[in-house]
Amino acid sequence: MNLSRRSLLLGAVQGAGLLLLSGCEKAFNSLQQNRKFLSLLESAEGANQHLQRLLTGKNKLAQEFTEQDISRYFKPNGNPPPITMDYTADAAKQWPAWRLEISGSVKQPARFSLPELRSMPSRTQITRHDCVEGWSAIAKWKGVPLTEIMQRVQPTPEAKYVVFHCMDTDDSGAHYYESIDFLDAHHPQTILAYEMNDRALPIEHGAPLRLRIETQLGYKHAKYIRKIDFVASYENIAAGKGGYWEDQGYEWYAGI
Numbered sequence: 001m002n003l004s005r006r007s008l009l010l011g012a013v014q015g016a017g018l019l020l021l022s023g024c025e026k027a028f029n030s031l032q033q034n035r036k037f038l039s040l041l042e043s044a045e046g047a048n049q050h051l052q053r054l055l056t057g058k059n060k061l062a063q064e065f066t067e068q069d070i071s072r073y074f075k076p077n078g079n080p081p082p083i084t085m086d087y088t089a090d091a092a093k094q095w096p097a098w099r100l101e102i103s104g105s106v107k108q109p110a111r112f113s114l115p116e117l118r119s120m121p122s123r124t125q126i127t128r129h130d131c132v133e134g135w136s137a138i139a140k141w142k143g144v145p146l147t148e149i150m151q152r153v154q155p156t157p158e159a160k161y162v163v164f165h166c167m168d169t170d171d172s173g174a175h176y177y178e179s180i181d182f183l184d185a186h187h188p189q190t191i192l193a194y195e196m197n198d199r200a201l202p203i204e205h206g207a208p209l210r211l212r213i214e215t216q217l218g219y220k221h222a223k224y225i226r227k228i229d230f231v232a233s234y235e236n237i238a239a240g241k242g243g244y245w246e247d248q249g250y251e252w253y254a255g256i
């Protein structure tokens with residue numbers, strides 16, 4: 001019988017699962033140090049994503065690039081920008097009316113203006129964006145780490161997911177939205193970006209604020225954010241699968 005890469009991998013994953021279940025920390029650590037095993041896991045299709053994240057470490061950084069690597073063209077993708085009067089007028093004046101609303105299971109609901117977000121500690125990263133359509137592009141992003149927002153609003157214990165509500169709609173009028181869990185919310189490269197390549201975030205790339213979540217594929221990177229909700233479950237939002245594309249069958253965890 002031909003022992004395929006896939007069955008090898010599944011065996012490895014199941015074995016690792018058993019190790020985890022038996023709480024064998026020593027074995028787990030040596031497994032974590034086994035780079036060959038890790039690269040096998042990382043390249044795997046259909047591997048248990050949660051286990052993959054545990055084994056590779058929750059704070060493992062996505063690759064960062066240099067200024068020379070920045071793409072000369074970065075394809076704007078997805079819905080057209082929200083072309084309402086309010087959006088267009090506010091954009092023309094650099095967002096005096098826009099607020100980032102934070103609500104749901106938090107101790108301190110808040111509304112942040114763009115200058116308020118800009119005055120918080122920031123992170124800058126040059127990263128590669130990978131779209132499921134098969135293209136990639138590298139850009140420099142500056143924004144406020146999501147953890148900075150979380151420190152200020154203080155999610156309550158029942159909060160399990162962070163939901164991003166966007167201003168744009170598709171042809172049928174459905175609003176774009178996305179959700180991530182707390183593991184990714186705490187990842188150091190998960191930022192709310194207001195600058196791209198040293199300039200204010202362009203309208204076609206999601207102005208005034210977009211998510212950069214470097215552990216996952218392009219469709220998780222919500223653009224045109226207006227509200228962030230902390231929730232125990234995303235079941236009751238739209239079709240209940242945790243995102244605009246997820247509602248149409250895409251994976252909720254779009255790990256790279």
Ligand SMILES: Nc1nc2c(c(=O)[nH]1)N[C@H]1C(S)=C(S)[C@@H](COP(=O)(O)O)O[C@H]1N2
Binds near residue numbers: 079131166204220224
């Ligand atoms: N609000 C909103 N966010 C969105 C989308 C969208 O249509 N609306 N498209 C997603 C997809 S599929 C991709 S690849 C990226 C594209 O980001 P870009 O326009 O900066 O290339 O945004 C993601 N975020």
Ligand SMILES: [Mo]
Binds near residue numbers: 077130132133218219
């Ligand atoms: Mo995409």
